[in-house]
Amino acid sequence: MTVASIGSIIRSFVDGVIALNEQREILWHDIKEDIPINISKGMTISSFMECDNKHFINNETFLLDLNGKQLSIVVKVLSTEDTIIFLCLKDLTNETTNMEERLYCLEKIIDSLDEGVMMSNSEGEITLYNEAQEKMEGLISQNIIGKHLWSVYNYNPQYSEHKHTIKTGKPIFSRYRAHSTINGIPKYVNYSTYPIQKDGKTISVFSLSTNESKLKDRLHQTIEQKRQANVTHQEKVHSKNGTIFTFNDIKGKSLVLLDLIKEAQNVSIHNADTLIVGETGTGKELFAQSMHNHSPRANKPFVAINCAAIPENLLESTLFGTVKGAFTGATDQIGLFEYAQDGTLFLDEINSMPITLQTKLMRVLQERLVRKVGSNDVAPVKCTIISACNEDPEKLIAENKMRIDLFYRIAHTSLYIPPLRERIEDVHFFINYFLDTYQRKLAKSVPILSNSLQKSLLQYSWPGNIRELEHMIENLIIRVPENATAIEVNHLPSYMRGKILVVHSTTSFEESNEIKRPLKKIFKSSEKQLIETTLVQSNWNVSQAAQKLGITRQSLQYHIKKHDLEKPTI
Incomplete structure (x- = not known):
């Protein structure tokens, strides 16, 4: 083939071709008209570019700026009887402009997304932070671009998920946490983190975040409207799903309690297995039922069992079910895991469950399969598990009363209900609330509490929590004479009077409140x-x-x- 024919083939893929001999003389050329090169056959290549000492190497690429044009030149060396050098020209001017425009458009598209986008480089420096992410987290991109993630979010670099993804090259899916706060309120987002790889190397990492607050609000409204349409307050409805409580029934005004209700509402949307920790009388089942009724499974069964109230052998068959002949008197019986279907199974006082049964329960939760006692067949576990314990899980684990692997299975998410003694605002609230409730319930009007009794009640530690306080107020209303001018300490039941008087004589309310x-x-x-x-x-x-x-x-x-x-x- 001739130089011209070979050059013409190459020209069909590029913007210009110049063929040279070994002496750098032009043998043939074909160049796009808008590339400003004035050359002719027989000229040396040095007439328009400095390359007197240049040794052209096959597949070499270099750039040339020529009269406002940026050219990419690829060298192709053809060795036959005579060595022919083809310089393949590519005009990068428009391509550069197009790349800049494309980058601008991509940035505008990213800023218009409802999803938050944050990107960092291999050093952990934030390189991209879009408007949606700003709204979710309350930060301003111009204040954080170029800064390290851990300095912006105030955490140890060792725990950086972006740094971990850079190192492993593996994505992290569906995390739910708050990295920032606005006016002291944590801003929770659901996000996933992905690596950006080039030539087998992770060069950057980005996270996609979704703010689910609007979706949750709509879902909450839908659930509540459906419940209000079908259920009156008096029939709240054991016959429908096995519950009688919603979040509207959780009373109190302390900030700790209000924050806990918000946290429980967020958790309930995600159908995550949850452990509720709280002392006796703090309202663990009230929270469990409320979470069920706030969740997408509100119209499914809520099934509760107190693990402390049933012997071990009966508890196993109650949870897992039995087949006829499994043991003496055994019949075909469905277990609570299956009975709960797509709803919620509430395991109250799970810390009372024997260790041997905890091992079997752990396997069910791990495999999401349940096997009836005496059967080889398995059935899928579809329900969400809410567990409750009235002691510190770490203390139970240390005392070998709870398996640590069971704890991690039941506590994908955990909620802690503070005792009443740590919520003085709620003690005051419940005193007035129960006074009003039981006066109406018992159709009896009573005078106000004396200052002495009120201080004593606020100072008392309430080991039985809300349940104990409610029982005490009910007793007071029953016992106080109709001619009394105030409810006094001597109107308390004798067992309560002794405990409260001992506390009152030990320290004043002000001192107790200051110390505790x-x-x-x-x-x-x-x-x-x-x-x-x-x-x-x-x-x-x-x-x-x-x-x-x-x-x-x-x-x-x-x-x-x-x-x-x-x-x-x-």
Whole structure:
């Protein structure tokens, strides 16, 4: 083939071709008209580019700026009887402009998305942060672009998910947490993180976030409207799904309780297995029923069982079911895991379950398959599991009363209900609430509480929590004479009178409140700082820190989670 024929073939793929001999003389050329090169056959290539000492290598690529044009030149060396060098020209000018326009358009598209987009480079520096992400997290992109993720979100770089994805090259799916707060309120988002790879190397990482608040609001409204349309308050309806409570029935006004209700509502939307921790009388089943009725499975069964109330052998058959002949007297019986169908199974006082049965329960939760006692057949577990315990899970694990692997199975998400003694605002609220409730219920009008009795009730530790307080108020209304001018300490039941008088004589209400509740005194100003300082002083021993703060270990864990505090690593 001739030089011209070979050059013509190459020209069909590029914007220009120049054929040279070994002496750098032009043998043939065909160049697009808008490329400003004035050459002719026989000229040397040095007439329009400096290459006197250049040794052209096959497949070499270099750039040339020529009269406002940016050209990419690829060298093709054809070795036959005579060596022919083809310079293949590509005009990058329009391509560069197009790339800039394309990049601008892509940035505008990203900013118009409802999903939040955040990208970081291999050093963990934020390189992209769109408007949707700004709205979700309350941050401004121009203030954080170029900064490290951990400095923006105030966490240890060791725990950076983007850094982990850069290292592993593997995506992280469906996380749900708050990285930032607005006016002290954590802003929870559902997000996934993905690597961007080039030539087998991860060069960047980005996260896609969705703010589910609008979707949740619509879902909450739909669920509530459906419930209001079908159910009156009096029939709230055992016959429908096995519940009688919703979040409207959870009373109180403390900030801790209000935050807990919001957290429980968010958790219920996701159908996640949940562990509720709280002392006796704090309302664990009330929360469990409310979460069921707030969830997408509200029209499905809610099935509850108290694990402490049933012997071990009966508990196993009750949960898993039996087949006829499995043991003496056994009949074909469906278990509660199957009976709950697509609804919720509530395992109350799960800490009372024997260790041997915990092992079997753990396997069911892990495999999501249940086998009836005496059968080899399995059935799928479709229900969501809400468990409750009235003791600190870590204490139970340390005492070998709960398997640690069972804890991780039942506590995909955990909720801690603080005891009433840590919610003085709610003690005052419930005193008035139950006084009003039982006066109407018993059709009896009573005078107000004396100052002495009111202070004593506010100072009392309420080991039985709300249930104990309700029982005491009901007794007071029954016992107080109609001619009394105030409800006094001597109107209390004798067993309560002794306990309250002992507490009252030990310390004044003001002293007790000052000693036991330092968190409440500084709640709005420096709660986080106090907790963090105490944890550092205790070398992050949660039990010791809780003792110094005068609160329970579970309550401190709640505040640690609330303020996104993390133990520093060395």
